[in-house]
Amino acid sequence: MVLFGYGNPSRGDDALGPRLLDQAVAWLQAHPGLPVTPVADFQLQIEHAEDLRDQDLALFLDADATCPPPFTFRRVQPSRDSSYTTHELSPGAVLQVYEQITGSPAPSSFVLSVRGAAFELGEPLSAPAEAHLEAAWSLLEALLGAPSLEAWTTLLPAVE
Amino acid sequence: MSHDLEAAAHPQDLRRVVIEPVTRVEGHGKITLLLDGQNRVHQVRLHIVEFRGFEKFIQGRPYWEVPVLVQRLCGICPVSHHLAAAKAVDMLVGARTLTPPAEKLRRLLHFGQTLQSHALHFFHLASPDLLFGFDSEVERRNIVGVIASHPDLALQGVKLRKFGQEVIRHITGKRVHGTAAVPGGMNKALKAAERDELRAGIAQMVAWSQSAVALSREVFTASAHSADFGVFPSNHLGLVGAGGELDLYDGGLRALDAGGGTIFDHVDYTHYNRYIREEVKSWSYMKFPFIISKGFEEGWYRVGPLARLNICDRIPTPLAEAERQDFRAAAGGGLQHATLAYHWARMIEMLHAAETIEQLLEDPDLLSTDLVTRGARVLEGVGVVEAPRGTLFHHYKVNENDVVEKANLIVSTTNNNQAMNEAVRQVAARYLDGRKLTEGLLNHLEVAVRAYDPCLSCATHALGRMPLEVSLLAADGELLDRLTRSAEGQLVRPTP
Numbered sequence: 035m036v037l038f039g040y041g042n043p044s045r046g047d048d049a050l051g052p053r054l055l056d057q058a059v060a061w062l063q064a065h066p067g068l069p070v071t072p073v074a075d076f077q078l079q080i081e082h083a084e085d086l087r088d089q090d091l092a093l094f095l096d097a098d099a100t101c102p103p104p105f106t107f108r109r110v111q112p113s114r115d116s117s118y119t120t121h122e123l124s125p126g127a128v129l130q131v132y133e134q135i136t137g138s139p140a141p142s143s144f145v146l147s148v149r150g151a152a153f154e155l156g157e158p159l160s161a162p163a164e165a166h167l168e169a170a171w172s173l174l175e176a177l178l179g180a181p182s183l184e185a186w187t188t189l190l191p192a193v194e
Numbered sequence: 195m196s197h198d199l200e201a202a203a204h205p206q207d208l209r210r211v212v213i214e215p216v217t218r219v220e221g222h223g224k225i226t227l228l229l230d231g232q233n234r235v236h237q238v239r240l241h242i243v244e245f246r247g248f249e250k251f252i253q254g255r256p257y258w259e260v261p262v263l264v265q266r267l268c269g270i271c272p273v274s275h276h277l278a279a280a281k282a283v284d285m286l287v288g289a290r291t292l293t294p295p296a297e298k299l300r301r302l303l304h305f306g307q308t309l310q311s312h313a314l315h316f317f318h319l320a321s322p323d324l325l326f327g328f329d330s331e332v333e334r335r336n337i338v339g340v341i342a343s344h345p346d347l348a349l350q351g352v353k354l355r356k357f358g359q360e361v362i363r364h365i366t367g368k369r370v371h372g373t374a375a376v377p378g379g380m381n382k383a384l385k386a387a388e389r390d391e392l393r394a395g396i397a398q399m400v401a402w403s404q405s406a407v408a409l410s411r412e413v414f415t416a417s418a419h420s421a422d423f424g425v426f427p428s429n430h431l432g433l434v435g436a437g438g439e440l441d442l443y444d445g446g447l448r449a450l451d452a453g454g455g456t457i458f459d460h461v462d463y464t465h466y467n468r469y470i471r472e473e474v475k476s477w478s479y480m481k482f483p484f485i486i487s488k489g490f491e492e493g494w495y496r497v498g499p500l501a502r503l504n505i506c507d508r509i510p511t512p513l514a515e516a517e518r519q520d521f522r523a524a525a526g527g528g529l530q531h532a533t534l535a536y537h538w539a540r541m542i543e544m545l546h547a548a549e550t551i552e553q554l555l556e557d558p559d560l561l562s563t564d565l566v567t568r569g570a571r572v573l574e575g576v577g578v579v580e581a582p583r584g585t586l587f588h589h590y591k592v593n594e595n596d597v598v599e600k601a602n603l604i605v606s607t608t609n610n611n612q613a614m615n616e617a618v619r620q621v622a623a624r625y626l627d628g629r630k631l632t633e634g635l636l637n638h639l640e641v642a643v644r645a646y647d648p649c650l651s652c653a654t655h656a657l658g659r660m661p662l663e664v665s666l667l668a669a670d671g672e673l674l675d676r677l678t679r680s681a682e683g684q685l686v687r688p689t690p
Contacts, residue, residue, distance in 0.1 A: 043371065044251075044266035075370050076269030080318055081310075081355040122269075135349045155267070156251045 035091040035181050036071045036141075038125075040078055046157035047150025050097035050167055053159070054148065057171055058095075061178055068181065077122030083132040089141045091181060094125040095174070097163075098147035104166035105148045107173060107190065112140050142183045146170060199619040202228045202237035225618055225639050233629060238622045240615045240643060241478055252601040257286050257575075257592045261375050264588070270314075272370060273307035273362060274581035277443070278588040280375030281577025285464065286592060288569025289378035295562035296379035297443075302554045303365045303374055304443050304579065305547040309399070310358025311582035312499075312544040315647045316406060317351025320537055323641045324413045347409075350402045354544075357392075357399050361551065364388040379566035389555055396552045400513070403545040407517050410541040414534055415524065422624055424533025424617040424642045427452035429485060429495035430504045431470075431609070433463070433580050438507035440518075440546065442580040448505045449485055449495060454529050457485055463578040466587055472604065480611050483604060494612035497584030498646060499539035504529045511553070514546035533617045536645040581606050583647050607648040617642040 039055025041048040052074055059072050073085050078094075086092060094110070112133050113126035123131070129140035148170045152160045159167065177186060202208060208228035228237035248267060252260060261280040265272035277300060284290055292300070325344065359369055364384060366372025374380055414420050431449040435441035438448075446460035447469065461469055472481040473490050484493035495501070503522070509515040521530065521542060530539075554560065577588045584606030591600040621642045626635055 042266055042269060044263075074368070076272070079314065079355065080352050081359055083352060084356050131348075131352070134345065135352055155248075 035069060035093070036073060036085055036089045037093050037095065038073045038075070038078065038082065038085070039095040040075045041097050042076055044156060046152040046154050047160055047163040048097050048153050049159055050148040050150050050163060050170075051095045053167055054095040054146070054170060054174060058174060058178060061175060065178075068178070070178070070181065078125065078128050079123060080128075080131050082123070082128050083135060086129070086132045086141055087136070091183060091186070092125075092129075092141050092143040093177065094143070094145045096125075096145065096147055097150035097153075099150055099153070101147045101149050103149040103162070104169035105146060105173070107144065107146050109187075109190065110143045110145045142186075144177075144186055146174060146177075199235060199238045199623060200615070205237060208236050225643070227622060227626070233627070233631070235622045235627045238615075238619045238639075239477060240611075240618050241480075248603050249601045252590070253598050255598050256596050257283055257590065257598055258377050258596070260590065260598060262373055265371060269370075271307065271311055271581055271583070273303055273366075274579060274586055275588070276375060277304055278577040278579045278581070278586045279590075280377075281444075281579065282575035282588045282590050283377045283577070284379075285575035285577070286572060286590070287377040288571055289567045290569075291567070292379055293562075293564045293567050295383065295559040296565045296567070298554055298557055298559050299365060299380045299384065299565070300375060301443050302384075302551060302560065303362060305550045305554070306358045306361025306365070308358075308442060308547040308582050309361070309403075309544055309551065310355045312540050312547070313351055313354035313358065313406075315582075316410065316537060316541055316544070317348065317354070319647070320644060321347070321351075323637070323644070324410075324417075324537065350405070354399060354402055354406075357395055360395075361392060364392065376566065378568050381565070383563050383565065384560045386561060389560055392551070393555045396548065396555060400545070400548045400552055403541070403548040404513060407538075407541045407545050410538040411517075411520065414532075414538045417534065420532055420534050423638075424620050424645065425531050426616050426620050427531055428613055428616070429457065429488065429493065430501035430529065431485070431495040431497055432502045432505050432585055433578065434460070434506050435510070436460070440502055440506040440509045440543075442502075442543075442547075444579075447578075447585075450505050450529065451488075452529065452531070454504075457487065463587075464576040466576065466578065467589075470604075472608070478611070480608055482612050483609055484612075495609070496613040497606055497609040498536065498582075499543050500530060500533075500536045501584065502580060503539040503542060509542070509546050511546050511549035513549055514542050517542045517545060533642055533645045536647075540647075583607060584609050607646070610646045610648070614643055614646050614648065617645070 037055060037058055039051040039058070041051035043049040043052045055072055055074055062068055062070055062072070071085070071089070073082070075082070098106070110125045110129065112129035113124070114130060125143060125145050129143055132140045148163070148166050150160070150163050150166070152163075173189070176189065180186070205228055208230055224241050226237075226239050226241065227235060229235060251267070252263065255263060261276050261283055264275040264279045267275050280300070284292065363369045363372070366374040429449055429451050431447065433441055433445040434448045435445045447463050447466065448459045448461075449457040449469075451457055458469055469486055470483050471486050472483045474481055482494065484490050485495060486493065503518055506518075509518045521535070521538060524530070573593070574591050575589070579586050586606055587602070587604040589602040590598050593599050618639050621638050625638045629635060
C-alpha cells in the first residue's frame with residue numbers, strides 16, 4: 035500500500051496532508067510489519083505514477099478548500115480531468131498516467147480530503163482545520179488498521 | 195524595444211477580454227486585452243498575482259534556518275531557493291569558497307533539480323502545444339494526450355523527472371523538505387551505494403536527453419510559428435563562468451544587448467544592485483527589473499535557458515556544446531530572439547545537466563567528508579544561482595544576534611516580467627488582431643507565456659484548480675460573451 039500526503043507544510047491548512055502523513059508514519063512505527071510506503075510531496079506530479087508500481091492499494095491525503103467539513107473519504111478512478119492545467123495532477127490523473135505508461139490497471143485507490151480554509155504562507159493550521167485533522171485521523175487510523183479494499187469499501191457509506 | 199500595446203490611448207471605448215487563469219504555469223496569472231469593435235487589439239497586459247510574503251516569511255528568523263525555510267516558498271523549484279539562500283548564508287559566515295567536495299555536491303543537487311524541472315516543463319507542460327499545435331482540440335492538448343499518442347516519449351518524461359528527484363533525494367535525504375546545504379558547506383557526503391544507484395541509470399538519461407534535444411530542434415525548425423511567434427529583440431542576462439562558459443551554479447553576471455554587444459561582464463553578483471534595479475508599474479503586482487545603465491525603457495532583459503545560451507561562449511560538456519553550436523548557427527550567428535526557442539534551449543540545458551551529473555558521479559570527492567568551511571562573519575550576504583527558469587537572487591541582512599532583518603528576493607519570473615509582456619503583445623498583434631476570438635487563438639497567448647515556464651511559488655495546489663474563463667466585457671462592464679473550460683476540459687459557452 036502507498037500513502038501519499040501532499041501539500042506545503044508552511045502554507046496554513048495546506049499542511050493537512052503532510053500532517054496526516056506524519057501521524058500515519060508515527061502510527062506505523064508503533065505497529066511494525068505493515069507494508070505501507072509513505073510518500074510526502076508538495077503536489078502530485080507525473081513521476082508519482084512510478085510510486086504506484088507493485089502496490090495493490092493507494093490512499094491520497096490532501097487538504098481541500100471546498101469539500102464538506104470535516105472531511106470526505108471516497109474511491110477514485112483513473113480519469114482525464116483538467117488538473118493538467120496546473121503544475122500538479124489530481125489523484126485520478128496520476129492513476130491515469132500509471133495505466134498508460136505501464137499498460138496495467140492502477141491499484142485500488144481512495145482519497146481522504148480534509149477541509150481547509152486558510153492557505154497563507156507562514157501561517158499555522160487554522161482552528162477549524164485542527165479539528166478537521168483530528169476527525170480525519172480517527173478514520174485514517176481505522177484504514178491503517180485494516181489495509182484492504184474490502185475493509186475500506188465498507189467504510190465508504192459510513193462516512194459519505 | 196517597443197512598449198506598443200502596453201497602454202491604450204482611450205481604454206474607456208474598448209472591450210476587455212480577460213484570460214484567467216493562464217493555464218499550465220505555476221501560480222495564478224491573467225492576461226487582459228482591450229479590443230475595439232473590429233477586434234483590433236489596443237492593449238495587452240500579463241498580470242501575475244505574485245505572492246508578496248517572501249520577505250516577511252524570512253525576516254526575524256536566524257540566518258542558519260533560512261536555506262531550509264525558503265524551500266517552502268516554492269513546490270516547483272525548492273532546491274533552487276535552497277541553494278541561492280545557502281550561497282548568501284555562506285557569505286555571512288565568511289565561506290564564499292567552499293571545499294571542493296561541498297561545491298561538487300551542491301552542483302550535483304542543482305543539476306538534479308535542473309534535469310527534473312526541465313523534463314517536467316518540456317514533456318508535461320509544453321509538448322502538448324508543440325506536438326499537436328496551438329489550436330488543436332483542447333481535449334488532446336494535455337499530458338494525457340501526449341501519453342496516448344507518444345507513449346514512449348511520455349514514459350521518458352516520467353523517468354527523467356523521477357531520476358532528477360532521486361538525485362535530490364539521495365543528497366538531501368528526502369524528496370522534499372530535506373536538508374543538504376548548511377552555512378559554509380554541506381551536511382553529508384553521498385554514500386557509495388547511493389552514487390552507484392545513480393550511476394546505473396545516468397547513461398539512459400543522457401541518451402533520452404539527446405533525443406529530447408533532437409525533438410525540440412525538429413519542432414522549432416519545422417514550425418511555421420518559429421520565425422514570427424514572440425520574436426522580438428531584447429537584452430539577455432545570466433551567470434557565466436570565469437572563461438565565459440555556461441555555469442548554472444556560480445560565476446559572474448553577464449548582460450548582452452540585442453545585437454550581442456556587452457553591457458557588462460563578469461560582474462561580482464554580490465554587487466547586483468549596482469547594475470539592476472526594480473521598477474513598479476501601477477497595473478501589476480510584480481516588479482519590473484531593468485539594467486540601470488540602459489534605463490527603464492530600454493534596460494529590461496530576458497533570463498532563463500534562451501538567455502543563457504545566448505550569453506555563454508561555450509557549454510563545458512561535449513554533447514550539449516555541439517547542440518549549442520547548432521542552436522546558435524540557426525540564429526545566423528547572432529542572438530536567438532524567438533520565444534519558442536526557449537524550449538530548444540531548455541532541452542540543451544537538460545542534456546548538459548545529464549552529462550554533468552554523469553561526470554560528477556565519477557568524482558571521488560562526492561564521498562569525501564571534508565564538507566564545511568568557515569571564515570570571518572559579516573552581516574550581509576548575497577546568493578545567486580541560475581535556477582531552471584532563470585537568474586535567482588537572494589539577499590539578506592542580519593543583525594548582531596544573527597537574525598535576518600532584511601531580505602530581498604528577485605525570482606526568475608520577475609526577471610522575465612517585461613519579456614513575457616512583450617511576448618503576449620507581439621503574439622496578440624500578429625495572430626489576434628482583427629480576428630474573432632476562439633479558444634485556440636487565445637491559447638496562442640498562453641503558449642507565449644508558457645515558453646518562459648513562469649513559476650510563482652504557489653505550492654498551495656488547492657488554489658490552482660480553477661477552470662479557464664474568458665469574459666468579454668463592454669466598456670461599461672456589460673458582459674458581452676463568455677467562454678469557460680469545465681473541470682472535464684470541455685469548452686462551454688454558457689447560455690445567458
